[in-house]
Amino acid sequence: MAVNVLRLHHVAFHVLNAEKLICDLVSKYKFNLHASRVTDRCRQVAFRKGSAVFVVHEGSGSAETSDWLLGEALRVNEGKTHRRGNGSPAGLYDASPRHPVDTVSNVCFEVENVERSFKVLSELGCGFLVPPTTVQDDHGLVTYSVLRSIVGNVCHTLIDKSKYGGGFLPGFDTPDPERDCSLLEEDVSCPVTHFDHVTYACHQKSTHQVMGWYEKMFGFRRFFIVRNEDEDEGCVIHDKGIGLRLAAMQYWKCSEVGIALPFKNKKEPDCKFVIAESLPNQGSNQVDTFLEQHNGPGIQHIALYTKNIVSTTHTLAEAGVQFFSPPPAYYTEVGKRQEIEEVGHTPQMLAQHGILLDADVNQDLSSQNGNTENKKYLLQVFTKPIFNEDTFFLELIERKGATGFGEGNIKALWKCVEAYMENERQDSQRAGAPKTVRTAQY
Structure with missing residues (x-):
């Protein structure tokens, strides 16, 4: 019996x-x-856009601080209840081990019962960094x-908020209620609503092992990318x-578990997980470069869904x-130009x-009967890497029925990377100083 994931928190x-x-x-991404x-010992700051919430955790880059955070997280989990401002540990709701570069390493899921989830997953052989802990x-x-x-340094926090009525989580200070409620209002100029998908960069021939683990532990289901x-x-x-090689999976859809938050009177979309690995004997590529610069597998990019990508x-x-721009030829190719128009x-x-x-x-194009309004497609654009290392980046995606x-x-994205790398080489040469060229990934 796998754990029933309700939603990505x-x-x-x-x-x-x-x-x-x-x-x-x-200032830039409008969260x-x-x-x-x-x-x-640490700083944790949460940012929100629609139901997409990022928590910035400062401290994991320092060996001394990171070891202390992990030790504290393990030490305080002895069935105690912690109150805000009264002995609360550093790194609440997290305990990611130290990593040598900036990273995105914790995906938090809401579940129905943490104690039961802990028991089930422990029996299935899952390793825990923090046993069930209560904060109030x-x-x-x-x-x-x-x-x-x-997957590499990726951890998952399991959280039960069924007995909590605050704005975020115990231990965190939130803006005044009126301001907090306003965060649910849509930003017309930047209507990002939720996480669309999370992509893992993994070692060659590890896809089946990763998918099998998520199916066993969380009941994730295979999502077929193409017909x-x-x-x-x-x-x-x-x-x-x-x-x-790409493969995708998803947790139980919200239509099956009845979750409707934070979208009023609507079902919240689920977030899919994509596994990317390179093919053998193809030379170094974007996934291999991520593995090298990130020091192992991890989260390569996260896609934010927007209602209006333009x-x-x-x-x-x-x-x-800064966004990657494909070569001009992408838009002038006869087939692509026709597809766009x-x-x-x-x-x-x-x-x-x-x-x-x-x-x-x-989609079954034969059933369209020339009706272009019913054709399914998606629009996407990719930011340049947001850390010093060319590892993690964000994607914006708008779907018109496409899955x-x-x-x-x-192919177009690959050319973007090549152009980016060439520009870095030229900038380095003009500066008169050697520079290690880092590859951006998607």
Whole structure:
């Protein structure tokens, strides 16, 4: 019996110096400050856009601080209840081990019962960093535990908020109620609503092991990216200089568990998980470069769903976010230009913002009868890496009925990376100083 995941609660960054990331999330990416917690050992700050919540955790980059945080998290989990400001440990709701580079390493799930989940998962052989622990404040109590996943440094916090009525989590200070409620209002110029998918970069031939672990522990189900996808091979993208294998999975859909928060009178979309690995004997590629610079498998990128990608991309670009732009030829190719125009967009507009369009290969085009309004497609755009290392980045995605992940755009994205690398080489040469060229991934 696997654990029943209700919804994705938040995703945590672990960085050495949080100042720049905190500033960028607010000023560039238009996230709202949601809650914060500061001790003499760490700083945790939560940011929210729709139901997408990022928690920036400062401290994991320091060996001394990180070891202390992990030790504290393990030490205090003896069945005690902690109140805010009264002996609360550093690193609440988290216990990611030290990592040598900035990383995104904790995906927090809401579950029905943490104690039961802990028992079930322990019996299945899952390793826990933090056993069930209860934290409370004036708004109620929350029970959580932290487990180590099978993917690199990725951990999962399991959390039960059924007895909590506060704005975020006990131990965190939140803005006044009126301001907090306003965070549910849609930002017309940047209508990001939720996490669309999380992509893991993994070692070659590890996809089956990763998917098997998530199916066994959480009951995740296989999500086929393309029609007639081979269950063993996954979605294979094999072309000159490109060799990738993609496979996707999802947890129980909200329609099955009846979750409707925080969308009023609507079902909250689920977030899918994608596994990316390189194919053997294809030379170094984007996944291999991530594994090298990240020091192992991990979260390569997270896609944020937006209701209007043109407006969102324009708003973020004006605020200073840098996006990858595909070669101009992408928009002038006869087939792609026709594909774009048939769904009511103009190549010029998409090119201006570097937005890619991919028709859903799962749709039955023969049933469309020339009705372009019913054609399924998605729009996507990718930021440049947000850390000093060229590892983690964000994606914006808008779906018009399409369920894939833009696999038809891989070739164009690859060319973006090549152009980016070449620019870095030229900048290094002009500066007259040697520079290690780092590859950006998608």
